[in-house]
Amino acid sequence: MNAPASAPLIDVALMKMKKAIVCCELAPGEKLKVAELSKAYGLSSSPIREALNRLTQDGIVEASENKGFKVAPISKEDYKEISRLRCLLETEALSESIQHGDDEWEAAVLGAFHRLNLIEKKLTGSTLALDDEWSARHKAFHFSLFGGCSSHLLLRMVDSLFDRAERYRRFSAHQRVKSRDKSGEHQALMNAALERDSEKAVVLLRNHITSTLDRVVEAIDRQDATLQ
Structure with missing residues (x-):
């Protein structure tokens, strides 16, 4: 679940966050703030935001116009x-x-x-x-x-x-x-x-x-x- 070193930045962000969510390092229901994720992964906000949108499509991140992104809850x-x-x-x-x-x-x-x-x-x-x-x-x-x-x-x-x-x-x-x-x-x-x-x-x-x-x-x- 790790992206190759030469992978596009969006793919790097996607793999890093997906692994963190799947491994429960980012807890169910936890808020995902773009600025904090950018700092943690050393990436600009654009690939982070695009990766979050893709993870929303995968069903492990939820998005809201008013509340931003969060890890999908477990049920x-x-x-x-x-x-x-x-x-x-x-x-x-x-x-x-x-x-x-x-x-x-x-x-x-x-x-x-x-x-x-x-x-x-x-x-x-x-x-x-x-x-x-x-x-x-x-x-x-x-x-x-x-x-x-x-x-x-x-x-x-x-x-x-x-x-x-x-x-x-x-x-x-x-x-x-x-x-x-x-x-x-x-x-x-x-x-x-x-x-x-x-x-x-x-x-x-x-x-x-x-x-x-x-x-x-x-x-x-x-x-x-x-x-x-």
């Missing part, structure tokens, strides 16, 4: 909708990949799983859940599964929703009270995909997404309880 309703759409779109991308994926697709899935498994052997618990490199490899694994999908529009929509869901996953990881065998879930999902068992793979992916939904809802409920 159970929002995440339920994100999860519902992920189940619809990601299972479609996965089904197409299983149907059309070739030898290169299979090799890419195996490689992405191996890289994810390597870092999981080094990290444990909340350290793993909040690690940036694990998050990058986790996303790479999921998108390797979709690598046989030919619809660029579908994959762009999946990518946007995945990033929005990542903010919630990070939020819940800060409050995690139950362990989860995500590695086992990933391996079962990979095996079903490589066995070309589309029906089983779709069920596993849907369960994988809804399991995270359950944990996010619990985390939001715990936070709300502490505020009462």
Whole structure:
């Protein structure tokens, strides 16, 4: 989620702020003042403002004529909708990949799983859940599964929703009270995909997404309880 050194200033601002929001460094509901962000990132106000407008389109920033910009709040309703759409779109991308994926697709899935498994052997618990490199490899694994999908529009929509869901996953990881065998879930999902068992793979992916939904809802409920 880091922009290359030679990237346009708007892309630099976009990547920096997107990472800060997804990682919950900029808290849900926090006001985003252009002048303060410009100073923090060493950029002029123009790329900052344009990046904020783009993040508004992505759904992780809210804009108001009177109140400016703020980080989009977290809510159970929002995440339920994100999860519902992920189940619809990601299972479609996965089904197409299983149907059309070739030898290169299979090799890419195996490689992405191996890289994810390597870092999981080094990290444990909340350290793993909040690690940036694990998050990058986790996303790479999921998108390797979709690598046989030919619809660029579908994959762009999946990518946007995945990033929005990542903010919630990070939020819940800060409050995690139950362990989860995500590695086992990933391996079962990979095996079903490589066995070309589309029906089983779709069920596993849907369960994988809804399991995270359950944990996010619990985390939001715990936070709300502490505020009462």
